[in-house]
Amino acid sequence: MSFAAKISQAREIYLPIYQTNDYSLVFMVVRTNLSSAACASAIREALRPIQRTISTNEFRTLQELVDRAASPRRFLMLLLAGFSAFSMILAALGIYAVISFSVSRRTAELGIRMALGASAREIKQQIMVQALIPAGLGILIGIAAALVLGQSLTTLLFDVRPTDGATFLGMTIFLAAVASLAGYLPALRASRIDPINALRSN
Numbered sequence: 650m651s652f653a654a655k656i657s658q659a660r661e662i663y664l665p666i667y668q669t670n671d672y673s674l675v676f677m678v679v680r681t682n683l684s685s686a687a688c689a690s691a692i693r694e695a696l697r698p699i700q701r702t703i704s705t706n707e708f709r710t711l712q713e714l715v716d717r718a719a720s721p722r723r724f725l726m727l728l729l730a731g732f733s734a735f736s737m738i739l740a741a742l743g744i745y746a747v748i749s750f751s752v753s754r755r756t757a758e759l760g761i762r763m764a765l766g767a768s769a770r771e772i773k774q775q776i777m778v779q780a781l782i783p784a785g786l787g788i789l790i791g792i793a794a795a796l797v798l799g800q801s802l803t804t805l806l807f808d809v810r811p812t813d814g815a816t817f818l819g820m821t822i823f824l825a826a827v828a829s830l831a832g833y834l835p836a837l838r839a840s841r842i843d844p845i846n847a848l849r850s851n
Contacts, residue, residue, distance in 0.1 A: 678711075741827050742831070744783075745832070745834060748780045748832050748836070755839075760844040760846075763842065769841065772836075773839065774836075776835060777832050777836050780836070784824070
């Protein structure tokens with residue numbers, strides 16, 4: 650405890666402890682296997698004979714200090730993750746709405762196809778392809794944009810490369826799965842169209 654740290658505007662200045670009377674700037678780091686309460690009590694007893702004016706009321710674990718320092722960035726990351734999840738939900742709803750509208754417009758056509766021998770499986774595959782082709786193009790465009798723009802984020806990344814293959818692969822699979830799920834429900838409904846009712850409705 651031979652130095653005091655003075656923090657001002659994200660800058661740290663280290664002063665000899667005997668050149669300052671402001672003991673609120675004194676920090677002591679203790680490594681121990683004791684619990685926080687037991688360690689705090691032992692530190693108070695050890696410091697009381699040395700300096701009675703030193704405040705020993707505030708004890709924090711190293712993890713608490715790290716959490717406090719990282720809390721602004723953690724909040725921004727959680728906020729960004731929330732917006733990303735909301736955007737994903739909107740995209741899935743958009744795919745579902747477009748494909749559902751397309752199926753409703755093509756009810757007669759699909760009924761004729763099934764009357765001429767098309768199986769429910771073929772109809773379902775056709776609708777799924779209709780949903781996955783635009784989604785696949787969007788994923789490819791997103792990957793290309795991420796590869797180009799990711800280089801500008803290199804200094805902000807820790808232990809992750811801007812061209813991390815596992816991240817790109819994982820997100821590609823996830824986005825494809827979301828698009829497949831959004832297109833599967835309209836495809837399932839299209840595969841259950843009754844050809845006779847579809848033709849009578851026209």
